[in-house]
Amino acid sequence: VDRDTGIAEYAPNWDWHDVPLLALLSEHIAYPLYLDNPLRASAVAELWFGAARGREDAVVVNLGTGVGAGLVLAGGLYRGVSNSAGEWGHTTLVLDGRLCHCGNHGCVETYVGAPGIMLNLRELSPRSTLLHPEDQTATIDALARGVATGEPVAVKVVRDTARYLGAGISDLVNLYNPEVVVLSSWVARKLGAPLLDEVREAVRRHALRRPFAATEIVLSPIPTDPVCLGAATFALEGALQSVGQRTARRTITTARSRTAPPV
Numbered sequence: 527v528d529r530d531t532g533i534a535e536y537a538p539n540w541d542w543h544d545v546p547l548l549a550l551l552s553e554h555i556a557y558p559l560y561l562d563n564p565l566r567a568s569a570v571a572e573l574w575f576g577a578a579r580g581r582e583d584a585v586v587v588n589l590g591t592g593v594g595a596g597l598v599l600a601g602g603l604y605r606g607v608s609n610s611a612g613e614w615g616h617t618t619l620v621l622d623g624r625l626c627h628c629g630n631h632g633c634v635e636t637y638v639g640a641p642g643i644m645l646n647l648r649e650l651s652p653r654s655t656l657l658h659p660e661d662q663t664a665t666i667d668a669l670a671r672g673v674a675t676g677e678p679v680a681v682k683v684v685r686d687t688a689r690y691l692g693a694g695i696s697d698l699v700n701l702y703n704p705e706v707v708v709l710s711s712w713v714a715r716k717l718g719a720p721l722l723d724e725v726r727e728a729v730r731r732h733a734l735r736r737p738f739a740a741t742e743i744v745l746s747p748i749p750t751d752p753v754c755l756g757a758a759t760f761a762l763e764g765a766l767q768s769v770g771q772r773t774a775r776r777t778i779t780t781a782r783s784r785t786a787p788p789v
């Protein structure tokens with residue numbers, strides 16, 4: 527998204543191109559609106575309320591239908607030059623691998639996003655009763671229940687998925703040397719501790735020893751939807767900022783001792 531113009535430039539899961547979302551919403555909602563990217567929102571949620579609180583360098587890995595990474599570097603949100611940083615889900619994991627809806631082949635997302643996990647299951651066991659062909663949530667729920675009861679196909683699918691995920695996350699560990707990697711969003715929440723254990727083991731195999739030793743890998747402790755919480759945080763930040771600006775203006779005219787608005 528372009529935050530300044532309020533345009534959703536590209537949303538691959540909905541096939542949106544240059545939708546003027548802020549203008550469309552403003553016609554119906556009479557309050558200040560803030561448009562931002564879900565990867566940024568979930569990173570802010572972890573920074574304010576979750577596993578990245580008080581951390582300087584953190585990577586928030588979103589595992590849902592889509593996949594991406596929110597980056598907190600040197601204590602702040604890292605956006606990149608055009609607010610597009612963290613599109614890790616569309617980095618290449620397998621050369622000439624599965625076709626991705628972004629148009630490339632072998633992207634991380636095609637192996638560890640919910641549709642990718644369904645494909646991992648289908649390739650392993652095409653007629654598995656765990657597979658609900660048109661229903662991502664039901665399939666991930668079935669896998670989670672299967673792992674809990676030791677169902678071999680479910681255990682193998684989660685392990686295979688964790689191997690892909692571990693290879694991808696080890697790149698993030700080597701690149702950013704974060705204090706913490708947070709596994710966030712609904713697929714991570716549903717597959718939970720069994721996925722986390724396998725991912726830690728896979729990252730250990732792929733990452734360099736020193737950055738791996740400095741990195742914690744945890745599940746998000748946020749019990750609600752982290753993207754919604756982060757989006758609400760952007761609105762709160764906006765409100766605080768506007769209060770700060772009003773206070774600063776008043777302060778400058780009345781008393782010269784105050785130098786900075788509250789942050």
Ligand SMILES: [Zn+2]
Pocket residue numbers: 615616617626627628629630633635
């Ligand atoms: Zn892609």
